[in-house]
Amino acid sequence: MRRAAAFVLVLWPLAAWPAGDAVKGETLHQSCLQCHGTEVYLPPKRKIGSLAALRRETARWGDYYNPKLTKSEIEDLVAYLNRDFYRFP
Amino acid sequence: MRLASALTMALLASVAAAQEGERGRMLYETHCGGCHYERVHDRLRSDIKDLADLRDAVAKWAPQTKRSFTPDELEAIVEYLNASHYRLGLPPRGAQRELIYGAQLMSVKEREAYRQRMAAAKGAQAQHKLRVEHRERMRQRARQRGVELTEPSGVVRQ
Numbered sequence: 001m002r003r004a005a006a007f008v009l010v011l012w013p014l015a016a017w018p019a020g021d022a023v024k025g026e027t028l029h030q031s032c033l034q035c036h037g038t039e040v041y042l043p044p045k046r047k048i049g050s051l052a053a054l055r056r057e058t059a060r061w062g063d064y065y066n067p068k069l070t071k072s073e074i075e076d077l078v079a080y081l082n083r084d085f086y087r088f089p
Numbered sequence: 090m091r092l093a094s095a096l097t098m099a100l101l102a103s104v105a106a107a108q109e110g111e112r113g114r115m116l117y118e119t120h121c122g123g124c125h126y127e128r129v130h131d132r133l134r135s136d137i138k139d140l141a142d143l144r145d146a147v148a149k150w151a152p153q154t155k156r157s158f159t160p161d162e163l164e165a166i167v168e169y170l171n172a173s174h175y176r177l178g179l180p181p182r183g184a185q186r187e188l189i190y191g192a193q194l195m196s197v198k199e200r201e202a203y204r205q206r207m208a209a210a211k212g213a214q215a216q217h218k219l220r221v222e223h224r225e226r227m228r229q230r231a232r233q234r235g236v237e238l239t240e241p242s243g244v245v246r247q
Contacts, residue, residue: 031186035242064192066204 020072025080028073031065041085051088054078113169116162120154127240128228130174131221140177143167173241190220190243191227194234 039045048054058077062069069077082088117127137143147167151158158166171177189195189203203223210216224243231238237246 028186031188035188035239035244063197063200064189066187066189066200066207068200068204069186 020075020077020079022076022079022083024073025076025078026084028069028077029080032061038085041081046086048086051078051082051086054081054086054088112162113165113167114173116158117166117169120156121150121166124153127174128224130170131224135175137175137177140167140171143171143175143177188242188244190224191231191238191245192243193245194227194230194236 041048048057055074055078058081059069059074062074062077137146144163144167147163147170151163151166189200192200195203206219207216210219227243228238231245238244239246
């Protein structure tokens with residue numbers, strides 16, 4: 001039981017890590033660039049303070065599109081934004 | 090090597106086009122907004138049938154601003170208006186992922202209904218009609234809620 005708990009604790013951070021494809025995310029990001037530049041991801045305009053918040057905000061904007069972003073596309077975008085801008089652990 | 094240089098050229102061309110579009114947007118917003126809203130470009134019955142019509146219209150109305158524009162500046166405005174509204178010679182917006190105009194003012198159910206209506210619309214003309222009607226509804230809603238929408242995206246201005 002203890003071993004199982006330790007296993008879960010070790011894998012927990014991996015579950016939060018962006019599992020998407022940053023290269024696909026960069027392509028998807030072209031849609032975002034029609035309205036804003038990447039300056040919104042950098043201080044002092046940056047508003048997002050954690051990976052969970054980045055995922056939430058990406059999903060929120062994903063639902064503003066037609067077609068809506070799929071869950072895997074959201075993960076791709078999160079992976080790209082975190083790789084190139086946010087760098088949350 | 091040839092492929093690399095071709096890719097570089099394509100990338101530079103797309104960057105140049107994006108810069109031209111941005112310049113056109115700045116010029117348009119600075120000088121044209123004094124007389125009319127951007128929605129004049131969303132008319133269902135437009136006289137603009139091709140790029141030549143659009144160039145003629147921009148050249149015809151530009152002197153009303155009392156500022157003289159260079160041919161490059163006029164072309165930048167034409168490119169901006171074509172990319173953002175008319176889409177002449179460009180793939181229809183429906184072929185890409187479209188940011189729903191005023192999406193922040195809609196409920197989850199309303200956004201889903203919008204997607205379904207767009208998917209059910211037959212042809213680009215029917216989709217354009219739906220889009221124009223939707224934009225007008227969202228503009229009314231924005232006025233009622235006391236918020237301002239940026240054009241042409243329909244994102245709530247912060």
